[in-house]
Amino acid sequence: xxxxxxxxxxxxxxxxxxxxxxxxxxxxxxxxxxxxxxxxxxxxxxxxxxxxxxxxxxxxxxxxxxxxxxxxxxxxxxxxxxxxxxxxxxxxxxxxxxxxxxxxxxxxxxxxxxxxxxxxxxxxxxxxxxxxxxxxxxxxxxxxxxxxxxxxxxxxxxxxxxxxxxxxxxxxxxxxxxxxxxxxxxx
Numbered sequence: 688x689x690x691x692x693x694x695x696x697x698x699x700x701x702x703x704x705x706x707x708x709x710x711x712x713x714x715x716x717x718x719x720x721x722x723x724x725x726x727x728x729x730x731x732x733x734x735x736x737x738x739x740x741x742x743x744x745x746x747x748x749x750x751x752x753x754x755x756x757x758x759x760x761x762x763x764x765x766x767x768x769x770x771x772x773x774x775x776x777x778x779x780x781x782x783x784x785x786x787x788x789x790x791x792x793x794x795x796x797x798x799x800x801x802x803x804x805x806x807x808x809x810x811x812x813x814x815x816x817x818x819x820x821x822x823x824x825x826x827x828x829x830x831x832x833x834x835x836x837x838x839x840x841x842x843x844x845x846x847x848x849x850x851x852x853x854x855x856x857x858x859x860x861x862x863x864x865x866x867x868x869x870x871x872x873x874x
Contacts, residue, residue, distance in 0.1 A: 692727055696744075699724040701724065704746075704749050705785065706719060709787045712742055712798055720738065739804075739807075746791070749792065753780060756780055756837045760821060763825070766828035767828075770804045771867065775846065775867060777851065778851065783869070788855050788856040789852045793849050793852035795811050795855070796849070797808065797849075818845060823837055823838065823841045826840055841872055847870045850866070
């Protein structure tokens with residue numbers, strides 16, 4: 688007779704997500720996952736298959752965590768001002784209780800840039816491509832700029848968002864606000 692799980696997968700994945708968000712994939716050990724998730728290796732392997740399986744579930748969990756922020760951004764209709772607000776919102780979400788500074792997907796993008804893991808790369812690239820499309824959509828609002836220039840601006844904003852994620856881990860609130868304001872003097 689199979690034993691009943693004494694934990695909720697959503698709760699332990701949320702804990703694992705925050706650990707990966709703070710440490711990255713490589714610096715997170717199975718022992719760390721056991722301690723933070725509050726379950727043993729057997730349960731981790733039984734439920735998620737491997738550390739990588741926990742990580743993939745953590746990426747999904749992160750996307751749910753930031754989902755409301757993205758929905759707000761998608762529904763907004765004020766163009767460049769919406770993108771600027773999205774930058775501020777992405778920093779603010781890190782300040783929420785229990786969250787970590789920076790962006791788990793940006794961290795993963797950086798950590799796995801040289802990796803051959805197609806599933807992780809696919810998930811991260813889909814997120815980044817979606818972000819670029821959202822930037823393009825907002826840049827088009829009220830603009831008469833050439834599409835080629837809008838694409839360059841969207842690429843610039845994706846890279847600026849990566850920079851913001853990294854800076855938000857170490858820079859002061861004032862420096863972050865200056866970064867955001869200066870970013871939007873170029874758009």
